[in-house]
Amino acid sequence: MAVVKFEDVATRVNTKEDRHNTDLVYYVGGDHIDSESLKVAKRGIIKGAPLGPMFYFGFKPGDILFVTRNPHLRKCAMVDFAGICSEKTLVIAPKDETVLCQKYLAGVMQSDDFWDFLEENKSGSVNYFINWSTLAEYEFDLPPIEEQRALAEKLWAANDLKEKYQHLLAATDEMLKAKFREMFGEIHLNDKQWPEYKFKDVADSRLGKMLDAKKQTGKCVFPYLANVNVQWFRFDLTDLKQMDFDDADQHEFALKDGDVLVCEGGVVGRSCIWHNQIEKCFFQKALHRVRCNREFLIPEFLVWWFYWNSENHVFDILGKKTTIAHLPGEKLKTLDIALPPIDLQREFVAIADAAEASKAELKKSITSIDAVMKGLING
Numbered sequence: 001m002a003v004v005k006f007e008d009v010a011t012r013v014n015t016k017e018d019r020h021n022t023d024l025v026y027y028v029g030g031d032h033i034d035s036e037s038l039k040v041a042k043r044g045i046i047k048g049a050p051l052g053p054m055f056y057f058g059f060k061p062g063d064i065l066f067v068t069r070n071p072h073l074r075k076c077a078m079v080d081f082a083g084i085c086s087e088k089t090l091v092i093a094p095k096d097e098t099v100l101c102q103k104y105l106a107g108v109m110q111s112d113d114f115w116d117f118l119e120e121n122k123s124g125s126v127n128y129f130i131n132w133s134t135l136a137e138y139e140f141d142l143p144p145i146e147e148q149r150a151l152a153e154k155l156w157a158a159n160d161l162k163e164k165y166q167h168l169l170a171a172t173d174e175m176l177k178a179k180f181r182e183m184f185g186e187i188h189l190n191d192k193q194w195p196e197y198k199f200k201d202v203a204d205s206r207l208g209k210m211l212d213a214k215k216q217t218g219k220c221v222f223p224y225l226a227n228v229n230v231q232w233f234r235f236d237l238t239d240l241k242q243m244d245f246d247d248a249d250q251h252e253f254a255l256k257d258g259d260v261l262v263c264e265g266g267v268v269g270r271s272c273i274w275h276n277q278i279e280k281c282f283f284q285k286a287l288h289r290v291r292c293n294r295e296f297l298i299p300e301f302l303v304w305w306f307y308w309n310s311e312n313h314v315f316d317i318l319g320k321k322t323t324i325a326h327l328p329g330e331k332l333k334t335l336d337i338a339l340p341p342i343d344l345q346r347e348f349v350a351i352a353d354a355a356e357a358s359k360a361e362l363k364k365s366i367t368s369i370d371a372v373m374k375g376l377i378n379g
Contacts, residue, residue: 001141001142001143001144002141002142003139003140003141003142004139004140004142005136005137005138005139006135006136006137006138006139006140007135007136007137008095009094009095009096009099009100009142010092010093010094010095010100010105011092011093011094011095012090012091012092012132013057013059013063013091013092013093014057014091015057015058015059015060015091016056016057016058017056017057017058017084018056019046019051019055019056019084022046022058022084024046024058024082024083024084025045025046025047025083026043026044026045026046026081026082026083026084027043027044027045027046027049027051027055027083027084027085028040028042028043028044028059028065028079028083028084028085028089029044029085029086029089030067030069030075030088030089032044033065033067033075033076033077034075034077035073035074035075036074036110037077038077038078038106038107038110038155038156038159038373039077039078039079039080039159039163040065040077040078040079040080041163043081043083046083046084052086054086054087054088055084055085055086056084056086056087057084057085057086057087057089057091058082058083058084058091059079059082059083059084059085059091060079060082061079061080061081061082062078062079062080062093062102063078063079063091063092063093064076064077064078064079064091064092064093064102064105064106064109065077065078065079065085065089065090065091065092066089066090066091066092066109066130066135067088067089068088068089068090068129068130068131069088069127069128069129070127070128070129071115071118071119071122071128071129071130072115072119072128074110074115076106076109076110077106078102078103078106088129090132090135092105092109098145099142099145100142100145100148101145101148101149101152103149103152103153103155103156104148104149104151104152106152107151107152107155107376107377108140108377110377111140111377111378111379112377112378113140113378114138114140117138118130118134118135118138121134121137122134151376154376155373155376155377158369158372158373158376159373161369162366162369162370162373165362165365165366165369166366168362169359169362169363169366172355172358172359172362175355176351176352176355177308177311179348179351180304180308180348183340183344183347183348184340184344184348193338194338194339194340195338195339196336196337196338196339197296197336197337197338197339198333198334198335198336198337199332199333199334199335199336199337200333200334201293201296202292202293202296202297202337202339203290203291203292203293203297203302204290204291204293205262205288205289205290205291205329205332205333206288206289206329207264207285207287207288207289207329208224208225208253208282208283208284208285208286208287208288208289209224209243209245209249209252209253209282209283209284209285210284210285211243211284211285219244219246220244220245220246220247220249220250221242221243221244221245222242222243222245222250222280222281222282223240223241223242223278223280223281223282224240224241224242224243224245224253224281224282224283224284225240225255225261225281225282225283225284225287226241226283226284226286226287227263227264227265227266227286227287230261230262230263230270230271230272230287231270231272232270232271232272232303232307233272233303233307233356234272235261235272235274235277237277237278240278240281243282243284245282249282250282253282253283253289254280254282255274255276255281255282255283255289256274256276256291257274257275257276258273258274258275258291258292258299259273259274259289259290259291259299260272260273260274260289260290260291260292260299260302260303261273261274261283261287261288261289261290262287262288262289262290262306262327262332263286263287263288263327264285264286264287264288264326264327264328264329265286265325265326265327266286266325267310268310268315268325268326268327269306269307269309269310269315269327270306270310271290271302271303271306271307272303273299273300273303288327288329288332290302294342295342296339296342297337297339297342297345298342298345298346298349300345300349300352300353301345301346301348301349304348304349304352305337315327
């Protein structure tokens with residue numbers, strides 16, 4: 001097995017395109033390339049897009065797009081369509097496919113060894129980047145071409161299966177949205193199909209504790225949930241912060257099983273149900289804690305109600321007149337909410353729970369496939 005330098009077997013493609021006068025339809029920006037993904041799955045339409053003057057490099061199906069900024073994000077993937085990208089994205093191809101298999105190269109450029117090399121040799125002090133001259137110096141093992149093709153075939157077969165599972169996940173989400181619409185209609189528009197209430201009449205809500213570093217004593221320190229910890233239908237508890245909660249605070253800002261945590265800003269309405277995931281946890285001002293009156297409203301349905309309204313941009317017109325969307329405490333309390341009968345709420349939640357169980361199995365399968373692909377990529 002030969003050890004080769006990147007620039008000896010691969011090249012930077014420098015095809016120039018005039019985005020104002022091109023037959024190409026698509027462009028790819030950094031946001032279109034997912035981290036640690038073999039294939040570019042997203043794209044934009046050139047016509048009418050506010051592209052900057054640096055979008056002038058063309059690419060063709062099979063080329064590999066390497067995002068030079070922030071190498072820790074590991075954004076490098078193959079395209080199966082033609083288009084343009086900016087000069088901050090390198091277009092990479094083998095010099096000779098009888099020496100280096102294109103799909104094998106895509107795997108090499110997702111290996112831990114490749115990204116470790118780039119991390120060690122990146123340029124910049126704050127906004128890190130990779131130059132072609134750095135990439136050109138990377139060395140890697142190059143097996144015979146038939147062995148490359150055999151490994152690439154296994155790797156891409158695994159990737160194809162992963163994509164099928166990902167499409168099933170997306171289809172399940174779309175099915176649930178369609179089911180919600182079928183059962184409840186345009187509920188956020190209050191078409192008078194269901195009785196209407198003020199939010200405060202069917203749920204108790206309050207904002208969390210204001211952070212005040214000057215009043216921290218370190219005597220009653222507990223973890224708390226912030227906006228970033230609340231994702232749709234789940235909590236991210238990997239980086240919980242701590243602050244002081246004295247006896248009065250502990251009574252006022254404690255979380256109980258069944259509480260719904262709702263984001264006041266950012267993705268307004270993003271919410272999840274607390275089920276005592278950790279012992280003695282509190283919440284801060286960026287979140288509403290909502291306790292439902294279960295005679296009218298069940299927490300699981302409320303999360304879907306928030307999700308539906310967020311997806312349909314209903315919350316975009318609410319809140320204070322700032323550049324950032326908010327849902328202040330009083331605004332939430334006085335929101336109109338049309339509620340179907342409790343039995344119908346439970347019926348939908350049962351459907352959603354079954355779908356989530358199926359999604360959990362799909363996610364396990366995707367995790368297993370990722371492990372297989374990692375093994376193939378890293379040897």
